[in-house]
Amino acid sequence: MPHELTPQQAIRYSRQILLQGFDLECQEKLLDSRALQIGVGGLGCASAQYLVAAGVGTLTLVDDDVVDSSNLQRQILHSEADIGELKITSAVNTLKALNSQCDISAIDQRLSDEQLATQLQQHDVVIDCSDNLATRNQLNRLCYQYKKPLVSGAAIRMEGQICSFIPSQDTPCYQCLSQLFGEQQLTCVEAGIMAPVVGIVGSMQALETIKILTGFGETLSSKLMLFDAKYNQWQTFTLKKQPNCPICQHT
């Protein structure tokens, strides 16, 4: 049963509805969609605020971390009064003030495979705003298994990357990308991050998510987009299915 926009919603989202090819139909699809986002750190704060403002119907946030003063430089859903509180609490409060019609919920723990599988079946898309390889691999493995699109973003220093994985016979998965770097990839260097860089990458993830949910425009499936914030360069690479991938070459 497709969601019909109320007159208030038609006004609220009019600037998107005005976009040629997006129209009422895509806005309705967006209002009917359910997104699962892992992480409300730098990427997650930017991604969630645009998804909620743009009119995604349901958003579930997952994060077990608490707000630290060093987060405030870039994690824009949390404020000074939230230090020491769960990130999902401040994130949900800020997002609800932004759009009371969005169905926002949150989980304050790291999900087991079983818990993640349950969540995946209740959502249409997954946004990976996590900060570690173990979580990224877990999300990829289960998204592939349950055939859910995965929007992956990452940022460090003055660099960012965005990539979407839409499970199919021909498209690569996240591990097809991560295995290109070989085994020794766990670097623990505290490298720093420039505030707007996570904002840019998180915003790109929100854009990708909207495109996947509505079918509007072209997604970054089988492509990797790299952003060099220091020298102002965007580069798009082609990513192929790896013949020896342990995740996506079983079928």
Added chain:
Amino acid sequence: MNININGQSVAIVATSTSLSLSELLEQYNAQLPFAVAINGDFVAQSNYHNIVVSSTDMIDIVSPIFGG
């Protein structure tokens, strides 16, 4: 010969008539971990030694990013 690596022209010596990607990476002293794209296409590590690089190729050496 000069090869375009990460947007910069780099002088690389070919020790034989053809230059392999692994030879190039060694001379460039690329620090692990990294992935390599030639003309925008990523290549698997297992192919580094049998890929021949020419002066018209654009090489990108990319570091992994996991931060959020």
